[in-house]
Amino acid sequence: MKLKQSFLIASTLLFLALITWEIYWRSQGYYPTIDDNKALWAVQRSKVEFLTSEDVILTGSSRVHFDIQLDVFEDITGKRPLQLAVPGSSPLPIFHDIVNNTEFNGTIIVGVTPPLFFSTTYPKAEPWHRAQSKVEHYHDRTFAERLNHQLSLPLQSNLVMMSGHEENSDENIDLKGLLRNIKFKKRTPGPAYPPFFEFGDVSIDRNVRMSEQCATDTVFANKIKNAWKFILTSEGPPPDKNSTTNYFAKDAKKFTERGGNLILVRCPSSGMFYGGEKQFFSRETFFDSLVNVTQARAYHYEDYEQLKSIDCCPEWSHLSAENADIFTKELVNVMLEDGAITNYKTK
């Protein structure tokens, strides 16, 4: 066997094929991004063990993730919050983990997106499972998995072909993603899911900013809206207000009793999301009731003209990067005025 010759041919062909592949996807508008996967989340979660009572943790669903910008928060207060929000999930499992598995007694800002917050406490339900799986990965991850993640970051940051997403996204260009996009006659029951695309860019410390395309390209934003429309009009289990409120209240009590500062935040929504939330998750019945039970400080965007007036939202649920900066600035200023958080720049 002339293996040296075969090896040289293979190396040359592989080099050419990979370059062509990378150039092709870049020409299609793709650019390298970091995947907001469980390993990235676990790195942030591991930092909780080293936080002091002066630090701030953000948790919740995608609205807190998109709408509160870490750079702006840090610029104003001198403290960079830790971003632990998980899109499409209930914040309850993560809050429970921090309260029960750490000694953290600083500030936790919990984003309340009513359809997710009050969804369920059933472990196998998607909003719960999505967050809980991240918590479990943090506790169970091996040294090899930690190293794999660190080694993958430079590849994800620099190569389009290496920046696939853990969640099934229609823009995934890994082999599985490409095969998933081949559609023949549908034979499974139920309507077909509309295509869903990532619309935020994540940084290494999980700060997310809405992509320029989503903020400016209405055709793209409409694709996301279609996906939301599908979710909002699909039949699903009814909200479980009592279980979720009680579950959260128990952890909230434990957290505040040890000196923790709990803040609830309701970020803006618009269009069909706003309508649906107003109709099925009225503020009085859900958000206000939660605030009442937990006795936590709470900020509802509709209570503040400077927050309410921000243009929301290109795809009904999240702020553009530019507006997220404004929202964060205004929200942080309101909180500082209230004494809900401390400005360590001026202290």
Place this chain on the structure above:
Amino acid sequence: MLFNSLSFVVFLVIVLALYYSKLFNWTNKKRMLLLASYLFYAMWNPPLILLLWISTVVDWSAGKRLAIEENQRKRKLWLLLSMSINLGFLAFFKYGDFLLENFVTIVNSIGFEFEANPMGILLPMGISFYTFQTMSYTIDMYKKKTERAKTFLDFALYVTFFPQLVAGPIVRAKELITQFYEPKKATSNQFLWGLFLLTLGLFQKVVMADSLLAETSDTVFDSTQLIHGIDAWVGTLAFSGQIFFDFAGYSTCAIGIALMLGFVLPDNFRYPYASLGFSDLWKRWHITLSSWLKDYLYIPLGGNRHGITKMYVALMVTMLLGGLWHGAAWTFVVWGGLHGTYLILERLQRKYLPFKITKWNGIFLAFITFSCVNITWTFFRAPDFPKAWNMIKSMFYMQSDGINVIETFDIIKVCTVVGILFLCHWFMRNTSVKEVAQKSSPVFLGIVWAIMIFALCIAQGSGEQFIYFQF
């Protein structure tokens, strides 16, 4: 550490660089390999290295005594010590919860109210493999079939050698320890062939098993409803392909990595889906486990030396325990039992309905064997009996009112991949990858190699664990 991970790429490059550097003499190279093997294991769960150490020290001590001890009673005691430690580890870590669960069921069934919480014991990765490997050493020492390892270092490296530590091949002492005695260095052709095998193994695992088949198999077997007959067959075929590519992929990687270091490991798979009957299947599927079970279980149970009935009993016991080796659940026992039944039926057919296998009926016979194997996979993969039974019902009653859980493209994809797999096995059954590669032009081999690595790169893979790690 998984072969299909970035950390392993870095690990392997460092190990190879140190191994082929002139920094160390042969003894120090072996020490480096041993330390690297412990690191390889510790990257998963450091405290569980203790089990490896205990197993190593106990079997080394037992082997040492067995080499000099002439008193038969004492020899037996040393053998028992080794077996009880190794089987004790297996019983506690792998079968602890299973035994407890069955104990509770029995106690409750005879009228005593008793409840016990599962112990929730973590299964040490690869424990079934390395305990069987070390036990083979002490049993062979007891039977005076192998020489004692020359040094503790050689023995420890035999137990822990990272390419085959967690999922085999299960190597006999005389096959591997003796290779550690003399300095080993792969020739450039061996090294490149090892690299080719590593690529092929990763391609099988990451591209074929994980990217093309796993999702369909998971969708079907995770479904809680009665599913359509087509979905049940396609899901089973997908698992059939997945488990072959996953496990054969690991073995191919292990053989390739060892070869890059200059060591030769035995074959573990020889195109099993083209087997002509079940005796043939077990000479082609997980060969090193089959031969272990034959030598250390079937033959000690009497084998074929005490008449037909006792042979069938020995065969069935071996297959039932072989099933249980794969997992602590009754579904695995049924899987083993079905294979035992197939083997007995095959022997009866050979006795009472013999026929000649020709090239014309061969592929038909291979297809029948492959189909029967698929039926057993439903018990192997299903999480419990109700699911397995639902699958069987769907497969044989061809439930047309069962729900569809997979899409048209999944059916095409799985049937194409598994169809090609079956035909490849049929055409390759009397040859090997190496023979085919030797007959191919370097350009063709280079193109195939490039395609495999390219597919690996675009498949990316999220580091799915190999199925056999859990065994």
